[in-house]
Amino acid sequence: xxxxxxxxxxxxxxxxxxxxxxxxxxxxxxxxxxxxxxxxxxxxxxxxxxxxxxxxxxxxxxxxxxxxxxxxxxxxxxxxxxxxxxxxxxxxxxxxxxxxxxxxxxxxxxxxxxxxxxxxxxxxxxxxxxxxxxxxxxxxxxxxxxxxxxxxxxxxxxxxxxxxxxxxxxxxxxxxxxxxxxxxxxxxxxxxxxxxxxxxxxxxxxxxxxxxxxxxxxxxxxxxxxxxxxxxxxxxxxxxxxxxxxxxxxxxxxxxxxxxxxxxxxxxxxxxxxxxxxxxxxxxxxxxxxxxxxxxxxxxxxxxxxxxxxxxxxxxxxxxxxxxxxxxx
Amino acid sequence: xxxxxxxxxxxxxxxxxxxxxxxxxxxxxxxxxxxxxxxxxxxxxxxxxxxxxxxxxxxxxxxxxxxxxxxxxxxxxxxxxxxxxxxxxxxxxxxxxxxxxxxxxxxxxxxxxxxxxxxxxxxxxxxxxxxxxxxxxxxxxxxxxxxxxxxxxxxxxxxxxxxxxxxxxxxxxxxxxxxxxxxxxxxxxxxxxxxxxxxxxxxxxxxxxxxxxxxxxxxxxxxxxxxxxxxxxxxxxxxxxxxxxxxxxxxxxxxxxxx
Amino acid sequence: xxxxxxxxxxxxxxxxxxxxxxxxxxxxxxxxxxxxxxxxxxxxxxxxxxxxxxxxxxxxxxxxxxxxxxxxxxxxxxxxxxxxxxxxxxxxxxxxxxxxxxxxxxxxxxxxxxxxxxxxxxxxxxxxxxxxxxxxxxxxxxxxxxxxxxxxxxxxxxxxxxxxxxxxxxxxxxxxxxxxxxxxxxxxxxxxxxxxxxxxxxxxxxxxxxxxxxxxxxxxxxxxxxxxxxxxxxxxxxxxxxxxxxxxxxxxxx
Numbered sequence: 001x002x003x004x005x006x007x008x009x010x011x012x013x014x015x016x017x018x019x020x021x022x023x024x025x026x027x028x029x030x031x032x033x034x035x036x037x038x039x040x041x042x043x044x045x046x047x048x049x050x051x052x053x054x055x056x057x058x059x060x061x062x063x064x065x066x067x068x069x070x071x072x073x074x075x076x077x078x079x080x081x082x083x084x085x086x087x088x089x090x091x092x093x094x095x096x097x098x099x100x101x102x103x104x105x106x107x108x109x110x111x112x113x114x115x116x117x118x119x120x121x122x123x124x125x126x127x128x129x130x131x132x133x134x135x136x137x138x139x140x141x142x143x144x145x146x147x148x149x150x151x152x153x154x155x156x157x158x159x160x161x162x163x164x165x166x167x168x169x170x171x172x173x174x175x176x177x178x179x180x181x182x183x184x185x186x187x188x189x190x191x192x193x194x195x196x197x198x199x200x201x202x203x204x205x206x207x208x209x210x211x212x213x214x215x216x217x218x219x220x221x222x223x224x225x226x227x228x229x230x231x232x233x234x235x236x237x238x239x240x241x242x243x244x245x246x247x248x249x250x251x252x253x254x255x256x257x258x259x260x261x262x263x264x265x266x267x268x269x270x271x272x273x274x275x276x277x278x279x280x281x282x283x284x285x286x287x288x289x290x291x292x293x294x295x296x297x298x299x300x301x302x303x304x305x306x307x308x309x310x311x312x313x314x315x316x317x318x319x320x321x322x323x324x325x326x327x328x329x
Numbered sequence: 330x331x332x333x334x335x336x337x338x339x340x341x342x343x344x345x346x347x348x349x350x351x352x353x354x355x356x357x358x359x360x361x362x363x364x365x366x367x368x369x370x371x372x373x374x375x376x377x378x379x380x381x382x383x384x385x386x387x388x389x390x391x392x393x394x395x396x397x398x399x400x401x402x403x404x405x406x407x408x409x410x411x412x413x414x415x416x417x418x419x420x421x422x423x424x425x426x427x428x429x430x431x432x433x434x435x436x437x438x439x440x441x442x443x444x445x446x447x448x449x450x451x452x453x454x455x456x457x458x459x460x461x462x463x464x465x466x467x468x469x470x471x472x473x474x475x476x477x478x479x480x481x482x483x484x485x486x487x488x489x490x491x492x493x494x495x496x497x498x499x500x501x502x503x504x505x506x507x508x509x510x511x512x513x514x515x516x517x518x519x520x521x522x523x524x525x526x527x528x529x530x531x532x533x534x535x536x537x538x539x540x541x542x543x544x545x546x547x548x549x550x551x552x553x554x555x556x557x558x559x560x561x562x563x564x565x566x567x568x569x570x571x572x573x574x575x576x577x578x579x580x581x582x583x584x585x586x587x588x
Numbered sequence: 589x590x591x592x593x594x595x596x597x598x599x600x601x602x603x604x605x606x607x608x609x610x611x612x613x614x615x616x617x618x619x620x621x622x623x624x625x626x627x628x629x630x631x632x633x634x635x636x637x638x639x640x641x642x643x644x645x646x647x648x649x650x651x652x653x654x655x656x657x658x659x660x661x662x663x664x665x666x667x668x669x670x671x672x673x674x675x676x677x678x679x680x681x682x683x684x685x686x687x688x689x690x691x692x693x694x695x696x697x698x699x700x701x702x703x704x705x706x707x708x709x710x711x712x713x714x715x716x717x718x719x720x721x722x723x724x725x726x727x728x729x730x731x732x733x734x735x736x737x738x739x740x741x742x743x744x745x746x747x748x749x750x751x752x753x754x755x756x757x758x759x760x761x762x763x764x765x766x767x768x769x770x771x772x773x774x775x776x777x778x779x780x781x782x783x784x785x786x787x788x789x790x791x792x793x794x795x796x797x798x799x800x801x802x803x804x805x806x807x808x809x810x811x812x813x814x815x816x817x818x819x820x821x822x823x824x825x826x827x828x829x830x831x832x833x834x835x836x837x838x839x840x841x842x
Contacts, residue, residue: 011376014383018484021491025525028517055521449694457653458691463677463708 038087039066040127044099044112045078052101052110058083060097060114065089068112083112085125095123099133145207150317152204153242159197160249160294163190194253202246241300248293255289353545360465360472367469374477378439382485389434390489394422394496402504411505415512416519418497424524427490429576432535435482436568440543443474444564447547448557456548471548475540482536483529527583534575542568601628603662604762604794605650610659612645619645621818623659627762632788632795634805636840637815643798644688646815647764650796651685652676664761677708684755684763684793688770690747692739692754699735702726702754725753728790729783745776749783756787763787765797769804781807802841814840 049071058066066085074080085093096117104111114131125131398418405411447470450456459466498512543564550560603626610623619642627633637643648654650661652668661668666679692701702722726732729749739747748768755763768784769777781804788795799805805812806826814822814829814837822829822837830841 007376007380008372010380011372014379015375015484018487021487022483022529025487025517025520026522029520029522029525032517446695453689454687454691455693457648458685458687458693459704460653461651461680461683461685462705463680464704465673 039084040087040090040125041069041082042066042085042125042127042129042131043080043082044131044133045074045080046099046101046133047077047079049079049081050101050103050110052081052112056110056112057104058085058112058114060085060089060093061116063089065093065114081112090126091124093125094121095125095129095131096121097125097131099131149204149207152200152207156197156200156204157294157297159193160290160297163194163197163290191253191256194249194256202250204242241296245293245296245300248289248296252290252293349549350541350545353548354541356467357472357475357541357544360468361476365468367473370469371473371477374473375481377442378435378477379481379484382435382438382481383488385434385438386431386485386489387492389431390427390492391496393426393430393489394418394493394498395500397422397426397493398497398500399504402500412515414501414505415497415507415515419494419516419519420524422493422497423490423520424528425576425580427493428486428528428532428535429572431486431489432482432532432539432572433569435478435485435535436539436572437565439478440539440564440568441561443478443540443543444547444550445557445561447471447474447544448550448560449554451548451550452552452554452557467548471544474544475537478540478543479533479536482539483532486532486535487529523583523587527579527587531576531579531583534579535572538571538575539568542571603627604629604664605796606660606662607646607650608660610646610649610661611657612642612649612654613657618818620649620656623815623819625813625820627794627796629794630792632797632808632810634797634799634809634812635815636800636805636812637798638800641815642818643815644766647766647796647798651680651683651764681705681708681758682761684758684760686748686751686755686763686765686768688766690739690744690751692747692751694739697736697738698726698731698742698750701739701750702757705754705758721757725757726750728756728787729753745772745779748772748776748780752780752783752787756791759791761793763793763795765795765799767798767800769799769801774803777801777804784808800840 052068052071054068054071056068057064058068066083066089068081068083070080070082072080072082081099093114094116096119097114098117100113100115101110102113117132398414401417402411402414405414405417447456450470456466456470459469494513494516498507498509501507501512502509546560546564546567550556605625605627607623607625610620611618612620623646625633625635635643635646645654649656650663650668652671656669663679664682666675668676668679671679692698693704696704699722702725703718706718706721722735723732726735729752731746731749731753734742734746734750739750742750752768765784768780772780784795784797785808787793795808797804797808809826812824812826812829813820816822816836822832822834824832829837832838
């Protein structure tokens with residue numbers, strides 16, 4: 001039956017075409033998800049995966065090299081992410097590469113980005129390796145530390161402003177100050193306060209210093225985050241300025257301390273003031289110094305605020321403050 | 330109250346129909362797995378349904394892809410998201426529009442022809458003649474047709490999807506500057522197994538529904554030439570309805586499975 | 589076949605079909621009530637009745653397309669109500685059936701139509717035997733040239749002849765003709781009747797012919813049964829019945 005044979009032939013072609021389309025679709029979709037071919041399994045431990053899903057892409061320097069295969073919660077702070085990487089790209093990826101999770105575009109899905117380590121390394125990854133990771137949580141931790149630091153700095157600034165204002169006023173009513181012993185005691189206590197504040201400032205500066213040194217640490221988490229050295233330098237600069245102004249404040253405080261001690265030790269303050277004109281000059285100079293120092297600190301804080309890295313943080317602080325004020329009203 | 334009476338009568342005839350259809354489907358499965366299998370008739374039906382519907386499905390698919398892309402383009406352009414075109418079109422065609430539109434076309438093409446063919450065979454006693462000739466007409470006519478439709482529909486739908494994507498790529502190629510390679514690269518970038526597999530499974534059910542209802546209406550058609558026309562018509566109407574019900578269930582189930 | 593013809597020669601008038609007390613109803617509508625009938629070997633029995641009187645129902649009960657509600661039907665000595673599918677198919681191979689509207693399969697060629705009854709009996713046939721049988725059957729009805737045509741390409745008379753060839757292809761012992769001449773012009777109808785007689789002589793078959801065509805009955809019938817009021821109302825030769833004093837019987841021969 002010739003007719004039937006040609007029908008069978010055409011039917012065969014039709015069915016094969018359909019199956020080919022299906023197989024091709026399965027192959028191309030599967031290929032993208034790295035289901036076929038030679039792959040190596042790599043893993044990395046994150047503190048948080050920010051909605052990463054099985055099947056998300058893994059990129060090395062922006063090129064898709066694999067997909068996420070498995071996400072398991074190991075314990076409350078570590079999540080193990082297994083992903084598969086094409087074998088042919090493996091010789092290019094070094095063992096000290098760092099895995100980060102980021103978003104692919106504004107509304108895109110999450111991806112794992114592999115970036116080369118800071119140091120040159122000749123060792124390439126092998127199947128079963130665990131790569132270092134940076135979680136978003138690490139950055140958040142860092143910001144929390146900075147938060148405390150900044151709170152302290154803010155407190156310090158406010159105190160200094162208050163003191164400077166008080167001293168400024170005191171300058172106008174020097175006569176009262178000189179006659180009144182009570183006032184002298186007030187000065188003394190404010191000096192003590194100032195001292196405390198300064199100590200606070202010193203601690204803050206120390207903390208910042210530590211932070212900075214952390215930034216510098218090789219292979220440290222923050223070190224990589226700030227692998228672009230420019231912002232790091234800027235932060236450092238800010239910290240140095242803060243340190244300097246703190247020093248100045250300290251010096252001023254000790255001067256004031258000395259002065260107030262002298263006031264207390266002397267029976268007649270007025271006498272002393274009248275007899276010793278250098279003291280008045282000293283007080284004047286000290287007050288001017290304090291003013292300058294607090295201004296500088298202000299500037300530094302401002303600079304810190306403008307630093308791109310901390311901008312977000314300060315904005316959030318301002319928002320929280322505004323909200324609190326609104327609540328109070 | 331004549332109104333309520335007619336509603337009750339309609340409902341009862343509807344449920345009777347569903348019951349009879351289920352019974353018919355049960356008989357299909359029983360006879361499908363018992364020998365002999367009418368393989369030559371099955372191949373003939375595959376050819377009739379598959380190859381003979383191919384041109385129709387290809388034209389429909391091509392126009393579908395073309396029109397769908399042309400219509401969506403301005404909106405996406407407003408959002409500056411024309412680059413999303415391939416992924417959006419491919420997902421909606423592969424998941425939903427391709428299978429449903431092509432199944433509807435096939436319900437018209439295959440379902441009505443089965444209904445009319447079996448209906449006229451019933452009326453002219455050809456079905457009786459087969460039985461008298463020692464051939465089980467249910468096996469020879471119904472089992473082969475339902476089985477052929479079940480297997481051919483997924484292939485038709487896959488080909489239709491592909492042609493629709495080619496049509497869409499053509500628009501993007503002419504109106505935008507997206508090469509075919511880039512277009513299909515983005516298509517496969519966007520598609521997941523969870524798009525392709527439920528759609529393919531769904532299309533088997535579509536094929537089964539088309540074959541089943543067509544055969545049911547034709548095999549049980551009343552005497553007379555009017556019965557033949559009615560069989561063909563109600564096969565198409567009932568199949569189309571059933572396709573949407575199946576589609577809803579399929580989407581519901583695949584949504585549960587794939588989250 | 590050979591031993592059967594010997595049988596026939598020796599045993600005389602053997603019953604091939606015997607129906608006793610047949611009752612069939614569709615719901616409230618009783619079609620056949622206590623119907624009795626015998627068909628003997630080599631006999632052409634014509635069953636006459638009005639439209640809707642249950643002639644087709646009777647014939648479908650005999651061939652097993654419908655189940656009778658009550659009564660006994662024996663075909664070639666077998667009670668058809670007690671047969672399994674397999675035995676039924678074997679029995680049906682002994683019976684040819686010419687349907688009312690020819691009932692040729694529209695989607696198949698003439699050749700495939702004729703091969704269709706043979707496909708169940710492949711164990712007995714090989715390719716050449718099938719081909720020979722098809723050609724023989726077609727030559728018997730004088731339509732050998734239509735082998736690869738579709739039924740739609742044939743005239744009504746040719747379709748009827750092809751249907752007859754299909755009914756005869758297994759060389760059955762009994763042939764049922766359901767209205768063999770309806771829908772045909774008188775000349776073609778006469779051709780078909782002559783063909784039926786031809787076949788009758790050639791293969792020595794028994795026939796049950798349902799018709800209301802009086803001319804047909806006159807030419808072909810050895811015996812006539814009138815189906816009237818759900819039962820076997822009258823029985824006899826054509827001359828006996830056509831000259832009957834019963835007005836109800838007479839009405840059939842007007």
